[in-house]
Amino acid sequence: MPELPEVELVARYLRPHLLGRRIARIATTRPSYFFLTAPALLQKQLPKRSVTSLTRIGKYLIAGLDNQQSLLLHLGMTGQLIMASVHNPRLVTSKQKQLREGSTLTEFVPDEHTHLSVYFDDQGPLLYFRDTRKFGKVRLLGVGQSDPRLDKLGPDALTISTSDLVLASRSRRAKAKALLLDQTVLAGVGNIYADETLYSAGIHPERPANALSESDCAALAKTIRSILRKSIRAGGSSIDDYVHPDGSDGSFQTRFNVYDRQGEDCRRCNGKIQRIVIGQRSTHFCPNCQR
DNA sequence: GTTCCCCTGCGG
DNA sequence: CCGCAGGGGAAC
Numbered sequence: 001m002p003e004l005p006e007v008e009l010v011a012r013y014l015r016p017h018l019l020g021r022r023i024a025r026i027a028t029t030r031p032s033y034f035f036l037t038a039p040a041l042l043q044k045q046l047p048k049r050s051v052t053s054l055t056r057i058g059k060y061l062i063a064g065l066d067n068q069q070s071l072l073l074h075l076g077m078t079g080q081l082i083m084a085s086v087h088n089p090r091l092v093t094s095k096q097k098q099l100r101e102g103s104t105l106t107e108f109v110p111d112e113h114t115h116l117s118v119y120f121d122d123q124g125p126l127l128y129f130r131d132t133r134k135f136g137k138v139r140l141l142g143v144g145q146s147d148p149r150l151d152k153l154g155p156d157a158l159t160i161s162t163s164d165l166v167l168a169s170r171s172r173r174a175k176a177k178a179l180l181l182d183q184t185v186l187a188g189v190g191n192i193y194a195d196e197t198l199y200s201a202g203i204h205p206e207r208p209a210n211a212l213s214e215s216d217c218a219a220l221a222k223t224i225r226s227i228l229r230k231s232i233r234a235g236g237s238s239i240d241d242y243v244h245p246d247g248s249d250g251s252f253q254t255r256f257n258v259y260d261r262q263g264e265d266c267r268r269c270n271g272k273i274q275r276i277v278i279g280q281r282s283t284h285f286c287p288n289c290q291r
Numbered sequence: 292g293t294t295c296c297c298c299t300g301c302g303g
Numbered sequence: 304c305c306g307c308a309g310g311g312g313a314a315c
Contacts, residue, residue, distance in 0.1 A: 002310090034298095074310080077310050077311095078308085131298095133299050133308090135311075136310090192309060193309090239308090240301085240309090241309090259309090279292085280293085280294070282307080
């Protein structure tokens with residue numbers, strides 16, 4: 001689900017619902033590589049802590065705690081952060097919405113994919129971290145402790161500059177698509193926004209990075225920032241699952257020019273959108289508009 | 292830099 | 304049955 005716009009929207013939604021609240025207890029599923037910090041340790045450390053901040057860096061979220069520790073979260077491919085209360089039922093996934101219409105389901109019920117449930121002292125809505133594929137991550141960072149994953153991140157994609165891209169592309173033979181997906185070059189762009197960016201900038205996804213001119217880099221930087229902001233304004237992209245912690249959907253998926261549009265007409269010329277694979281990721285582009 | 296793998300579910 | 308999925312890290 002989540003690339004930068006979706007993670008940013010999750011952060012914006014959660015902040016007013018999370019900041020200042022004190023954790024009473026948590027419930028977790030069994031240890032798995034989803035838990036970079038063992039569930040038992042989380043259960044020992046999190047209770048009695050208050051959440052003091054929520055920051056997004058690239059596709060990561062960092063919840064600051066009142067003892068200067070912090071909780072590092074990544075949603076992976078299918079992660080969802082859900083704010084829900086049994087007293088004020090909220091719907092969760094499109095699938096559950098469908099289920100609800102034809103059944104008696106009236107509230108979010110934590111299931112086997114709900115790996116973390118956070119209860120608060122105020123008895124208010126709970127925070128759930130649900131993730132079917134378990135590609136998401138949870139890690140408790142001690143005081144002053146950093147994480148190699150964060151340390152390696154490049155500049156945030158929302159503020160990427162031309163010179164950032166010029167510098168990174170010069171020495172790389174990787175394809176342009178791979179460049180945009182490389183989180184050490186810029187943090188936050190994923191498969192959808194990489195394809196959409198390359199289309200809007202008129203750059204072929206297989207163009208070698210070191211063959212990008214300075215004006216190409218300028219176009220890329222400007223387009224990345226612009227598309228991510230537009231998506232945020234549209235509530236992000238919702239494909240199979242919900243985006244927002246209250247179960248509502250974004251709408252940017254209706255404005256895709258290339259992503260998942262293979263075989264369909266290009267909106268700019270009359271060519272057909274192609275699909276190829278780059279670095280194990282599906283890649284969509286217009287062979288006519290992108291060179 | 293590219294390939295394989297982690298995991299579950301969906302649709303053809 | 305197979306391929307595919309919004310992510311990323313480890314291994315060649």
